[in-house]
Amino acid sequence: MKFTVTIDVEEEGLFSGVYSPGEASAANVLQLDRLDPVFMDLGVRPTLLVSYQVANKGAILKKLYSLKKRWNAEIGAHLHHWNTPPIISDEVPPPAPSELIPSYLLEAKVLSLIKILSNSDGLPNSFRMGRFNMGPKMLQVLEKIGVKVDSSVTPMRKAYGGPNHICAPSDPYFPDLLDPSRVGSSSVLEVPVTIVPILKGSGRYFEFLSNSGYLPDGVVGWLSMNLGSIAAQPAWVNLQIAKAAVITHEKRGGDCVTIFFHSSELAPGMNPLNPTEEAVRRFTRRLHLFIRWMRDRYDARCYTLSELYRIYEPIRMPTL
Numbered sequence: 292m293k294f295t296v297t298i299d300v301e302e303e304g305l306f307s308g309v310y311s312p313g314e315a316s317a318a319n320v321l322q323l324d325r326l327d328p329v330f331m332d333l334g335v336r337p338t339l340l341v342s343y344q345v346a347n348k349g350a351i352l353k354k355l356y357s358l359k360k361r362w363n364a365e366i367g368a369h370l371h372h373w374n375t376p377p378i379i380s381d382e383v384p385p386p387a388p389s390e391l392i393p394s395y396l397l398e399a400k401v402l403s404l405i406k407i408l409s410n411s412d413g414l415p416n417s418f419r420m421g422r423f424n425m426g427p428k429m430l431q432v433l434e435k436i437g438v439k440v441d442s443s444v445t446p447m448r449k450a451y452g453g454p455n456h457i458c459a460p461s462d463p464y465f466p467d468l469l470d471p472s473r474v475g476s477s478s479v480l481e482v483p484v485t486i487v488p489i490l491k492g493s494g495r496y497f498e499f500l501s502n503s504g505y506l507p508d509g510v511v512g513w514l515s516m517n518l519g520s521i522a523a524q525p526a527w528v529n530l531q532i533a534k535a536a537v538i539t540h541e542k543r544g545g546d547c548v549t550i551f552f553h554s555s556e557l558a559p560g561m562n563p564l565n566p567t568e569e570a571v572r573r574f575t576r577r578l579h580l581f582i583r584w585m586r587d588r589y590d591a592r593c594y595t596l597s598e599l600y601r602i603y604e605p606i607r608m609p610t611l
Contacts (some may be wrong), residue, residue, distance in 0.1 A: 292541065292589035294548040294582070295339040295482065295596060297442050298323075299369050299419060301554060302344035302354065303561050310373045318344040319558035323358060325571065326557065329579045330342035330362050333586065337362060340442070346407045356410070363427035365595035367417030368404045368438075375400045382524070386422055388452030388582045389429040397432045405436070413440075417596035419443050426454040429473045432470045433479050440600040442549060444471060444483040447494055447520035449512040455501060457515055458494040461487050462545045463599060465607045476607065480600045484551045485523040487540045493519055525577040526552035526564060533581050541589065547599065548585065550578075 300323070302315035302560045329335060346352050350599060359366055372392060373385030377399050383391045397598040401418075406416050418427055425443035433441055444466075446459040459472035467475025488494050497515040499505050506514075522528055523536035537548055554607060555562040565571045585591040594602070 292591040294591045296550045297551045300339050303340040306563050312374050312378050315344045319555045319561045320351050322557040333582050335593050338365040338366045342369045342371045343404050367415045369419045371421040376403050389424045424450050426470050427469050440480040440596045442482040446486045447515045457498045463603050485549045486520050489519050508535045523548050525581045
């Protein structure tokens, strides 16, 4: 089994419901050192997906490149489109669904972020969209720019304002440019966050409910998220549920687990999941135990997102 650890390295204040287009503090990033005991003990080589409001702070970016060297990690791009330049006055109020933003503006924002993250090692090849808002327009922009791998799809979830990822595969795949939740022939590898339906194939029933109008979208989303699926995410759930998700995923043929969390979850009080020092310690302990269990049970090996691209690229469906 393969696994990848992806961290959204981002500014503070995003869990208050306010999405300001202005400058934001990123002091939480300095707490990433707390992961040293986990990563150094287990040989974890994470992918650090960095937002513009982190990358534009020289001292913090320098810190990230030192962590990259120490952990043999990868640095990728995490687009918060509401505060990444260019910012224009007639944009849809934040956080706008990506499908409502012109393609040329999305492209300019991605290029702005890639430019500030680039160094002598080259351009970042991996990407995650803010709020997991990966729709056809955003995927087409990534393919045009030449991004190799994305990790924005959340199976059994429906993002704010769309898109609908309820029926998305749980293992890496090359998506359809017109529907990123389905297998196609895009040149961009999709590495979804590992969330699995409790009942195999149940995503299509939730999708039917969503499309039929029998229930409000918010209700369908809540049902599929809270009653219809389990997540291999130690930041969200307890250790036993995270293990159950991996076991279910593997029994259905899954071969890759994608772990996700925010940098702010390492800073007490900067994320609602971990309001105290003790809560942060419990999370890092849970993460450590979870990864060790995957290694012991499945001989799981860690890869960065770009390394996964090189593994999966030979199976890409040829363009007709």
